[in-house]
Amino acid sequence: MTSVQIDDVRAAASRIAGRVRRTPVMRADDGVWFKLEHTQHAGSFKTRGMVNQILAAASIPSAGIVAASGGNAGLAAAYAARELGVPAEVFVPVTAPAVKVAKLGKLGARVVQVGNEYAEAYAAAVVHASSTGALFCHAYDDPAMVAGNGTLGLELLEQIPDGFDTVLVAVGGGGLIAGVIAALHPFVRVVAVEPVTASALHSALEAGGPVDVPVSGVAADSLGARQAGRIAYDLAVAAETPSVLVDDKAIVDARRRLWDDYRLAVEHGTAAAYAALTSGAYAPADGERVVVLLCGANTDPSDLA
Incomplete structure (x- = not known):
């Protein structure tokens, strides 16, 4: 079993210091804390993990790095590669939001669009990395990626x-929640929040291991992993991490509330974490001190105006 420990997170924090932002926290009107990780370089927490994954590699081949992504991991890989002077190629599904694809190009990555889901882009990227000798940077199920993500904890x-x-964390493949668990368990309760229509970790916990799940819904571009990562699953089981589900209506409503009440423009996947509170899917106990992790902002804000 591959696991990630607090010492790995601390080592990652030292490794990436000065290369990622220390993102702020904000106290909401109801006393909940927001961690504003959506203000991170490249618009999401994944920049932490990608920078750590590249720096932790024994060597970087001349072919550079290859990543597969629904959008955010690719943006993080492109940003990290540019800052570290490494060539990057990013495979994304044809359904990836145009705003993310355009930004990938601006960051200097070569973009390849293939398949309708992340899983198809992932398969193509693995083949390409093998044939070119490039370093494949996993979007979530990699120890260095997980440790880097955990530095926000x-x-x-x-x-x-x-x-x-308690920290509420939106979950796709699980690279973020795995890092948060590694950083904070057992002193803080970490709760997974997933869309009803993209519930990879929730389904894995019910099935006793990662399983393929159908993926759809408003948050599929960022939380659309067909299968939860093994690292996330193992850490979630060890920490007895609960998972709650939210529907698309609750996600859309939470995203709108974050904009209307706090002028925070986040993507639907990020809003899922807050939707756990606004929908009642997660009901804090009296006096429970809750942090909502706002993890990404790679979205078209035109529908928030």
């Missing part, structure tokens, strides 16, 4: 010195 401990009890 260490920031939270410093930013909220009075403490907090």
Whole structure:
């Protein structure tokens, strides 16, 4: 079993220091804390993991790196590669949002669109990396990726010195929640939040291991992994991590509330974490101190105007 420990997260924090943003926290009107990770370089938490994954590699081949993504991991890979002076090629499904595809090009990556889902883009990227000798950078199920993502958990401990009890984390493949568990368990409860129509980790926990799930819905571009990562599954089981489900209506409503009430423009996948509260899917106990992790902002904000 491949696992990630707190020491791995601390090593990642040292490795990526000065290359990623220390994102702020914000206290909401109802006392909930928001971790504003959507303000990270390239618009999502994945930049932490990608920078760590590249820097932790024994060597970088001349062919550079290859990544597969529904959008955010590709943007993080493209940004990290540009900053580190490494060529990058990113495979995304043809259904990836145009705003993400355009930004990939601006960041200097070569973009290849293939298949209708992340899983198809992933398969093509693995073949391409094998044939070219490029370093394949996994979007979520890689120890260095997970450890890098977990560095935001260490920031939270410093930013909220009075403490907090629970962190709500939107889950796709599980690379973020795995890092948060590694950084914060057993001192903080970590709760997975997933769309009803893209519930890879929830289904894995029910089935006793990662299984293929159908993927659809408003958040599929960022939470659309067909199967949860093994690292996330193992850590979630060990930590007895609960998973709650939210529907598309709740996600859309939460995204709108974040904009209307706080002027925070986030993508639907990010809003899923807040939807757990606004929909009642997760009901905090009296006095429970909750952090909602806002993890990505690669969205077209035109429908929020």
